[in-house]
Amino acid sequence: MDFSFDVILRNMPYLLAGARWTLVLSLTGISLSVVLGVFICAARISAKGLLRRAAAVYISAFRGIPLLVQLLLFYYLLPEIGLDLPALAAAILAIGMCSAAYVAEILRGALQSIPAGQTEAAEALGIPPVALWRRILVPQALRLGLPSLVNELILLVKVSSLASVVGIGELTRVAQNITGQTYRPLEIYLAAAAVYFVINFTLSQLGRMAERRLRLD
Template sequence: MEGLDFSVLIPYMPLLLQGAWWTVVITVLAGLLSFGGGVVFAVLLLYAPWFVKVPVAGFMWLFMGTPLLLQLFLIYFGLVQIGIDIPALWAGIIGLGLHYAVYNADILRAGIASIDKGQSEGSRSIGFGRFQTLRYIVVPQAVRVTLPPIASNMIALLKESSLVSIIGIAELVNAAQLGISSTFRPFEFYIAVAVLYYLLNLVLEGAIALVERRVETTR
């Protein structure tokens, strides 16, 4: 029985590290889109007129009810058939970002609804408009309340970024597959990828903990 030989990884470490870098880029950009999109969707669901609210709710229902992998296929392979050609990298970022935006929206909607209405009424009494009230009073407090579940979604987003390898993006899993195709040593490469994902996860958890501490100091 042939044993493990991690020396086969050495020539491929630059490729794996490059894949890890693209995993970070995709996670950061998709995470920003998921948070910003979540805020927008939540506000529209709560305050927009019905002819805006209904399509937004339908869009969220569609993204919650279908697998992320299918959504990536539809964005990358499907939209090109109607003349919308999105590069693979941006298709992956948009797919991941929108997928988690709808879940963040559901969380933020509950957070916004939990804010005491007296605060909105008080801000309106001192001259704030609805947009200013949402921007400076309601949404920041809702984010503080919902930060833990949103942070959990960000960690899940990091892990599921591996799915973008299926549309040819050279992230961590894709880089490992390239190495495996040359060496036929899958176990060593997948162990290396697992270690790199674990390290990235530790960094993300540390960044989230730092954000949570800073948010606590602003209460």
């Protein structure tokens, strides 16, 4: 089979359209995971044993079950309990909740590197716990954990391909559909791989720029 760049050029607009949904899944998923991760992290290091145990169970469960199984569970289980969400919403929820377990651990590690004196000083000044987290702890944890959070976002871009199993037209699903029509898997999957590389390379460079900027501030 002769390699044809023309096949790639003709189908690149469709692959880029699929890449848009890949980005939607990934960026929305990481946003949800950061929000949930903050609360799970707070519970994980809470003085209350019940909260610590609940957070530990959450983290163990979502880290121990493959994301593909979680996607299928969310897609098929939610309608059974009265939550008939669109496939895209179910996939974002599954990806976000799974990633939140990893983000919580990233933030916990970052928080442990913050000097305890800051918390003690805030408590001595009478700063409420919510303000302590919102103004002091979370901003520093996000800053310290930024490299790991960028890596988590890049990972989400790659694992978002699993959403194809519930019918979402992201990049991998589009590549599969085009391959079924053109019978040119080599060209199409190489093009899809190139698009994934460009997305992740761009995200990694943006992450490095953000790190350098934060170091200068």
